[in-house]
Amino acid sequence: KNEVEQSPQNLTAQEGEFITINCSYSVGISALHWLQQHPGGGIVSLFMLSSGKKKHGRLIATINIQEKHSSLHITASHPRDSAVYICAVLPTTGTYKYIFGTGTRLKVLA
Amino acid sequence: DTGVSQNPRHKITKRGQNVTFRCDPISEHNRLYWYRQTLGQGPEFLTYFQNEAQLEKSRLLSDRFSAERPKGSFSTLEIQRTEQGDSAMYLCASSSGGNQPQHFGDGTRLSIL
Secondary structure: OOOEEEEOOEEEEEOOOOEEEEEEEOOOEEEEEEEEEOOOOOEEEEEEEOOEEEEEOOEEEEEEOOOOEEEEEEOOOOHHHOEEEEEEEEEOOOOOOOEEOOOEEEEEEO | OOOOEEEOOEEEEOOOOOEEEEEEOOOOOOEEEEEEEOOOOOOEEEEEEEOOEEEEEOOOOOOOEEEEOOOOOOEEEEEOOOOHHHOEEEEEEEEOOOOOOOEEOOOEEEEEO
């Protein structure tokens, strides 16, 4: 079993829909990072959080440390949101290297 | 802010050849990480540096792989005698340390013929 699990693996939505991507992890963490990866391969940072909730534009990220779970929400989805969304955690033990989920491939149709 | 820069973006080579990739981190970042990502998977840790010191290497990093960061600035990742299984995206990231977020480059995609 992977230490970081994401669901769903693939998601197709219609433009305008509300989208939720989930991340569950089994290790103690100091922070969780949501990343976006476009087809060319480059990775963009969306949020880093260790508690509560963060919002930026149409994106909202929440984390529940006790339940070891985080969600990424996209409101009013748009085709340009189509990408792979990756959850990465920083374990409390070790050398500050990320453990990544396998990613959620999102496709938003016009 | 020039971000993390990786070169080349894409490398195609024949099996058995040696390849070298370069990563230029954000200038004030003392930590530099190398990750490998195969198709449909999340990235996996390979190795990391604090300044010029290589502090950890993954078991994924066979003896054909070597990474350096000679002056604590840019880093190189060399793969000797490449194999088909080395085909992947090689990602570099840097951070200012501790729990600070890592900033990623665009990666180098390696294709082995």
